[in-house]
Amino acid sequence: MRTSTERQSGTAEPRPGTSPPQSDTSAPRPRRRAGDLPVAMVFLLPAAVGFAVFYLWPALRTAYLSFTDYSLLAPPEWAGLDNYRRLLGDRLFWNALKVTVEYVVVNIGVQTIAALGLAVLMHRLTRSGLIRGVLLLPYLVANVVVALIWYTMLDAQLGIVNQALEWIGLDPVAFFGETSTAIPTIALVNVWRHVGYTALLIFAGLQAIPKTVYEAAATDGASEARMFWRITLPLLRPVLALVLVLTVIGSFQIFDTVAVTTKGGPINATRVIYYYIYEQAFQRFNFGYAAAVCVALFAILAGLALLQLKLLRAGDSDLD
């Protein structure tokens, strides 16, 4: 995050990041501490209202509600740590967490490897905008649409996938209908939706690696595989770290696909954390408890993001 706070005078603005330490040698100007503040307030007003009412206040309110007993019918009642105590002993909460982590591991694992491969292929083979466009298409279609397409394709009786399995001599699989396959199925469906987009992000990172590095390695007789492990992967690390942080956070928020296909079942196999919160809040009206689960989810996500950034040293690049 850049923090170039001092831009007050009317001199031509230096590019952020490259601004030299300013020792003002030009003629002294009258200091205008407030600058354009009144105008800025006018321009900011709608966005600031939206931010305060629909981001800041509700975020604080969720934190507050997590300490209350609230069913929407009566005003929230202070309950201290009750919700959190209940959370620790709630078998379904831990199950939701476990199921969500399973989903994230399969989803992110497969997606990242496939996207990396795809990005490297595109980088080495083609600049075709058409191919990039096609690969991005699933990402632009609604989760609900993607879920329904695959729900149809994976149907036990008329789904083309089971038909294909039969052609190669395998038994049909009840993808969404079996406790052991439901989560991997949903994870892979969403890999299909996101892989092209993730590949494009990585592709953008690849384009930032100078060609000369590869040329030098090629004249030294390095193989493609060696170049990938020794050049591409290390130089790509900051981009990969950012992509991983973003996709992991997104992946934890799996809801739409579950809501449209399995609704948490079979049994509790796909009752992911987002869906569990949804049920607690909007079907059982345990708003206080749902808020506590939200807080737990937020803490997990924030911790994960920090951990990832630290482990992957996202800030520093090996290019310098």
Added chain:
Amino acid sequence: MSHALRRLSRRRTAAWAILVLFVLITLLPFYWMLRISLSNNRTLFANPGSLMPTDFTFGAFKRVLGIATLAEATAEGGSGANIDFWRYLANSVVTSAVITVCQVFFSAMAAYAFARLRWPGREKVFFVFLTALMIPPIFTALPNFVTVKQLGLLNTYAGIVLPYLFMTPFAVFFLRQFFLNISREVEEAAIVDGAGHAHIFFRLIVPMSSAPIATISLLVYIGAWNEYFWPLLVGQENDVRVLTVALGIFRAQSPQAGPDWSGLMAATLLAALPVIALFTVFGRWIVNSIQFSGIK
């Protein structure tokens, strides 16, 4: 030498084959949706593996669009249940359009304040705006639901659009990046001529940023069109139901025994069509914006 070359080209062929495979896997489900939507639902089960539509018909689309008679519908394996497609389509168009226009306009105003005006605390306020990117939507959804409910806006257009109307951190961030890069000189010439900030914003900054503004509008529109969670919470009723919610309900209501797959896929395809059409026309912008922003 020629041996090495041949090996190289064989490798390239293999690499191309994998890339083409990726493209096929990406496209096949779209084709399959089309194939089933053009099939007769009664004969689907007999030929689940055929690549062409079985017993080609537009019946499923007619059912979805409400222009098939009950007899026609049941003859082709439809449930006869009514899906109010045109209404849901209109609801999606209206809510997405309102969200896009307001959110982009207000976010552009905020971006102008962050990029072109000088005031104390500017970077700090911007940082606070950005932190909202880290908050999972469900974290704010519960109180937002309470707010909308207390305002008496459940099951209204206003309730569906309200949280998205004023800003999203991403839109502000995205536009600020572009506004920062506009040269100061143009602006200063206008100030010398006595132009006010409203003039500079509407006559200089906005027109000079028409491409990024169009891009973010497109992204916001597609995002709003695809949104499921929020309208599911506040807009279940038939009058205001948007397409994503309607599809979910359509699927939940289809009978376990012999569901109307053709109808489901026809409705799904129609719901996805506007996005696919927008993308065909403006795809290049979206691809480029992803290269640029790296997020969303």
